[in-house]
Amino acid sequence: MPGPGEFELIREYFGSRFNTGARQGSDAYTVALGIGDDCALLNPPAGKTLATSVDTLVAGVHFPAAEDPFRIACRALRVNLSDLAAMNAEPLWFTLALTLRDSDPEWLEPFARGLAQTANQYGITLVGGDTTKGPLSITIQVTGACEKPLRRDGAGAGDRVFVSNQLGAAAAALPLILREVDGSVTQMKQAFAAYHFPEPQFAVARAIGPYASAALDISDGFLGDLGHICEASGLGADLNLDDFPVAELARTMKGATALETALTGGDDYQLCFTLPEKHLQTVQKLQLPITAVGRMRAAAGIQCTLDGKPWQPGATGYRHF
Numbered sequence: 001m002p003g004p005g006e007f008e009l010i011r012e013y014f015g016s017r018f019n020t021g022a023r024q025g026s027d028a029y030t031v032a033l034g035i036g037d038d039c040a041l042l043n044p045p046a047g048k049t050l051a052t053s054v055d056t057l058v059a060g061v062h063f064p065a066a067e068d069p070f071r072i073a074c075r076a077l078r079v080n081l082s083d084l085a086a087m088n089a090e091p092l093w094f095t096l097a098l099t100l101r102d103s104d105p106e107w108l109e110p111f112a113r114g115l116a117q118t119a120n121q122y123g124i125t126l127v128g129g130d131t132t133k134g135p136l137s138i139t140i141q142v143t144g145a146c147e148k149p150l151r152r153d154g155a156g157a158g159d160r161v162f163v164s165n166q167l168g169a170a171a172a173a174l175p176l177i178l179r180e181v182d183g184s185v186t187q188m189k190q191a192f193a194a195y196h197f198p199e200p201q202f203a204v205a206r207a208i209g210p211y212a213s214a215a216l217d218i219s220d221g222f223l224g225d226l227g228h229i230c231e232a233s234g235l236g237a238d239l240n241l242d243d244f245p246v247a248e249l250a251r252t253m254k255g256a257t258a259l260e261t262a263l264t265g266g267d268d269y270q271l272c273f274t275l276p277e278k279h280l281q282t283v284q285k286l287q288l289p290i291t292a293v294g295r296m297r298a299a300a301g302i303q304c305t306l307d308g309k310p311w312q313p314g315a316t317g318y319r320h321f
Helices: 006-014 069-086 105-122 169-177 185-196 202-208 222-233 248-252 258-264 277-284
Strands: 030-033 041-043 049-058 090-100 125-133 137-146 160-164 214-217 236-240 271-275 290-297 301-306
Touching: 049 069, 069 090, 069 105, 069 137, 069 185, 069 202, 069 214, 090 105, 105 125, 169 185, 169 248, 169 258, 185 248, 202 271, 214 222, 222 236, 222 258, 222 271, 222 301, 248 258, 271 277
Parallel strands: 090 125, 236 301
Antiparallel strands: 030 041, 049 137, 090 137, 160 271, 160 290, 214 271, 236 290
């Protein structure tokens, strides 16, 4: 029995599962017209800057094609929301372009449920998109609003380099997710949480927003992403890796060293940010889940030390091409 057509698919799975997209008071915004017309009509918050980002996730490249569609949806939206968090933007709206081999209700229902659950959790509204037939891919464009955007090009020489929480769990999780290796019950729980349900760092971004000089989310590996801040700011960095925050799962998995996994593995969606020295004590008093790992410097390049000696990993991070 054939699945629903395009418009029936949109109405049934994406038309009424999402919040209304309206806030009151000084942060007021509205969706004047959402799903179902040629364009959405949106009223942004007054006096704020809009931030928008788009990502495409392709089956077999960015997620296992046979994975549970609920988990696919949760991951797809969360990794896009991480871009908004990195810019210190509050989520408002998103669009979805979904390419499917077939309009299979058994796949669509859990996918739509996961997408709606995640969207409602983070207060972002689906306002439009497109569906088409072809190899499975998911393109999501997110839009948010911010008062003080955190950009990549604002770091200064002498600024401290920080990361949020721990790194390496998602990269260590992938062999478990793909069933390439066996893991304990605890390891499997950690792997599923890290890979399928990454946590966009909105709370950390809001807290550091008034003080940080530059920021981005760690998607392609810490060293590679810190390199983007260095390049955009015309600087380099010195890193001390003695106390680098390595996730427990990376420490317990065999293969590459835990430290290399944390530095280069990618898919963590934590924040890397720089902080001027004058704000250091203020931010430390906030007791955030962050770790100082180095300092920006005028000379180009990233230099690492471990146990007091120069040290460089074998790679720097994920490459898209």
